[in-house]
Amino acid sequence: MKLQCPSCGGQQEPQLICRQCGAPLPAELDCFAALALPRRLTIDPSALEERYHELGRRVHPDRFASSAPRVRAASLAGTALLTRSYRTLRDPASRGLYWLELNGEKLAENNKQVPPELAETVFEVQEQLAELRGAPAGQDGALRREVEARRDELGASMDELREKLAYNFARWDESDGSDRAELVAELKSVLSKIAYLRTLIRDVDRELESPKAA
Amino acid sequence: MAYSDKVLDHYNNPRNVGSFSKEDPDIGTGVVGAPECGDVMKLQLKINDRGVIEDARFKTFGCGSAIASSSYVTELVKGKHIDEAIAIKNTVIVKELNLPPVKIHCSVLAEDAIKAAIGDWKKRKGVAQADDPKGEPSRAATGSGE
Numbered sequence: 001m002k003l004q005c006p007s008c009g010g011q012q013e014p015q016l017i018c019r020q021c022g023a024p025l026p027a028e029l030d031c032f033a034a035l036a037l038p039r040r041l042t043i044d045p046s047a048l049e050e051r052y053h054e055l056g057r058r059v060h061p062d063r064f065a066s067s068a069p070r071v072r073a074a075s076l077a078g079t080a081l082l083t084r085s086y087r088t089l090r091d092p093a094s095r096g097l098y099w100l101e102l103n104g105e106k107l108a109e110n111n112k113q114v115p116p117e118l119a120e121t122v123f124e125v126q127e128q129l130a131e132l133r134g135a136p137a138g139q140d141g142a143l144r145r146e147v148e149a150r151r152d153e154l155g156a157s158m159d160e161l162r163e164k165l166a167y168n169f170a171r172w173d174e175s176d177g178s179d180r181a182e183l184v185a186e187l188k189s190v191l192s193k194i195a196y197l198r199t200l201i202r203d204v205d206r207e208l209e210s211p212k213a214a
Numbered sequence: 215m216a217y218s219d220k221v222l223d224h225y226n227n228p229r230n231v232g233s234f235s236k237e238d239p240d241i242g243t244g245v246v247g248a249p250e251c252g253d254v255m256k257l258q259l260k261i262n263d264r265g266v267i268e269d270a271r272f273k274t275f276g277c278g279s280a281i282a283s284s285s286y287v288t289e290l291v292k293g294k295h296i297d298e299a300i301a302i303k304n305t306v307i308v309k310e311l312n313l314p315p316v317k318i319h320c321s322v323l324a325e326d327a328i329k330a331a332i333g334d335w336k337k338r339k340g341v342a343q344a345d346d347p348k349g350e351p352s353r354a355a356t357g358s359g360e
Contacts, residue, residue: 107249108319112326114247114254122254126275192249199252203275 003027016078017058024059024074031085031098041099041169052086092165096191105184107191118193122200125150129207151204158197165190217278218312224282229289232271234258242335244327248319253280257327261335265296279317283307283324296332
């Protein structure tokens with residue numbers, strides 16, 4: 001599917017900026033296409049950032065301040081799309097979610113079961129947080145240290161999950177498609193665990209940071 | 215986004231927070247989660263031999279709407295027969311709490327929790343009373359759509 005540049009008439013694959021005249025193109029692009037990246041899950045973060053800044057400069061509305069309204073509009077839309085795409089792909093977990101979406105899969109579909117060990121952890125830790133919340137200020141030192149140790153454990157679990165996510169990304173990138181169902185299931189499983197753990201860590205951090213009313 | 219008064223009421227004064235002993239044979243426990251936002255909900259139902267829900271407890275870790283949905287559900291199911299409770303649709307919760315579209319998944323979670331808790335109770339009773347003649351799960355089982 002080719003796209004014709006409204007400014008110079010050049011034919012090209014849909015992309016953010018015309019290859020021939022450098023004008024912003026009014027194209028509907030997915031996040032990978034917006035950043036002119038191949039559809040691969042494994043992304044080098046520094047290359048991604050560099051690409052984002054480079055394209056950001058080239059599509060920037062300041063460059064087209066005196067252009068036709070149609071071009072200015074495309075520059076604005078392109079800038080917004082670029083930023084949205086960058087944010088979506090930058091965080092591996094959100095990239096994974098977006099990938100599922102691109103592949104017509106839904107994270108929550110047939111996926112309401114919290115893995116039992118993880119549910120156990122959630123309830124245990126939340127119990128600890130409630131205790132800490134209830135303990136009088138000044139007498140909560142031991143509890144606080146327990147929760148802080150828990151926080152470290154949870155952080156380590158998150159690191160493991162992120163490694164597992166990277167591994168799954170690589171598997172998907174190398175796959176010939178024959179094991180698609182398994183890859184989808186695995187990706188959903190890791191992403192769900194990350195979501196539950198992230199919420200729990202957020203709650204722990206809030207509790208540890210909240211100043212206790214005397 | 216503003217929460218409705220009913221959500222705030224349930225959030226600030228949640229009904230039936232807590233848990234029953236998992237060892238109690240009359241208790242059905244359902245733990246469900248919303249992987250999109252990381253919310254986790256535990257619903258426990260105390261169900262008598264006639265299949266009537268006598269009491270309910272919940273613990274939900276998540277947003278205000280998820281807490282309100284589960285709190286409301288504990289009130290809603292009390293006194294109902296499990297066949298009736300398992301047919302409860304999330305739309306009832308949406309309507310009662312006036313949930314906005316982005317929070318509809320919280321009500322779905324509460325609906326799923328009811329089904330999971332009753333399923334757990336049936337499983338436990340099924341093992342304990344394998345030859346119970348009045349066990350008629352087929353009709354109720356059709357209620358678990360989605």
